[in-house]
Amino acid sequence: MQPSDGVAPLNQERRPPTAKDFPASGPFSLAAAGARFASRAVDLSVIGLPVLTYLAFITTVVDGTVRCEVPLWLGPATFAFGALYEALFVSTLGRTPGKWLFGLRVVRLIDGGRPDPDRALLRGMVPWSFVALPLGAFAVPATLGTFGWVSGELHLSIADRAAGTVVISTR
Secondary structure, three states: OOHHHOOOOOOOOOOOOOHHHOOOOOOOOEOOHHHHHHHHHHHHHHHHHHHHHHHHHHOEEEOOEEEOOOOOOHHHHHHHHHHHHHHHHHHHHOOOHHHHHOOEEEEEOOOOOOOOHHHHHHHHHHHHHHHHOOOHHHHHHHHHHHHHOOEOOOOEOHHHHHHOEEEEEOO
């Protein structure tokens, strides 16, 4: 093995990747913020549609006033369902349906492998935690924002930083 091979010897620790380690475009390039935001919106719709349907059934109109008494369990239940949705898809397939639709994949930052279930669960808990908090109408923008707030040269979101992952393009 030559030093120019780009492979670290076994006794040498791996260094974290930089943006230069990824192609500028095409497969294995860093995912664009717009595609990440759109994929999160699709996943939020998949989780949110049953919740909104339930809210539509419990909403009533009394004397021209709309009443909706949201049960206390709905926020934590949505959080749990969203976190499990993310964890199951990411740990088994490396992507959620929204990421599949936009040609994205979640990989471990250090070696490019599929995230293990505990890291995938941690990654799923971060954006959905806003739903469990009493944020009201701000929960949806906050959930979308956790993946919209990408920063640094690797375009890491809050969830990526927590789980040690990065989102790449597959197209």
